[in-house]
Amino acid sequence: MRFSAGKGNGFVGVRADAATGQYNLEEIVGTITRKLPDVRPVLDDFMSRLKLEIIPLPAEIKLEKYRGFGVDEDLPALVSAIECGADYLVTGDKKHFGGLKGRKDIPLKTCSPPEFVEILGTGIRELE
Numbered sequence: 001m002r003f004s005a006g007k008g009n010g011f012v013g014v015r016a017d018a019a020t021g022q023y024n025l026e027e028i029v030g031t032i033t034r035k036l037p038d039v040r041p042v043l044d045d046f047m048s049r050l051k052l053e054i055i056p057l058p059a060e061i062k063l064e065k066y067r068g069f070g071v072d073e074d075l076p077a078l079v080s081a082i083e084c085g086a087d088y089l090v091t092g093d094k095k096h097f098g099g100l101k102g103r104k105d106i107p108l109k110t111c112s113p114p115e116f117v118e119i120l121g122t123g124i125r126e127l128e
Contacts, residue, residue: 019053021080055080069106071096081108090116 025047032043058079066079074096081089089110091097100110111119 019055019084021055021077022057023076023080055084058083070100088116
């Protein structure tokens with residue numbers, strides 16, 4: 001997620017751009033197809049309605065810079081978020097991404113979905 005916010009003349013505005021990596025989409029589609037094949041058409045319809053920026057798979061050379069920051073298998077998700085300039089990597093995967101929380105050597109913050117909702121709420125209240 002990338003954010004910008006503005007306030008002035010009685011106007012309060014927040015803009016959040018959502019992005020996901022091609023890697024993430026491939027993983028989601030593969031899991032749904034394998035475990036819940038009847039749900040696949042619903043997923044396809046839902047995804048077609050979202051206005052997500054799709055970040056291409058990062059080149060191997062870009063993955064190398066972040067090797068050791070997490071599980072190699074999920075490194076494309078982290079690097080895709082960094083590459084698109086995300087402010088937050090929102091994930092429920094504490095096992096693979098939990099060690100990134102609070103690190104200052106990556107240019108984004110990691111948080112769980114409930115934490116992200118709280119961050120959004122706090123930001124909006126601060127603008128009011």
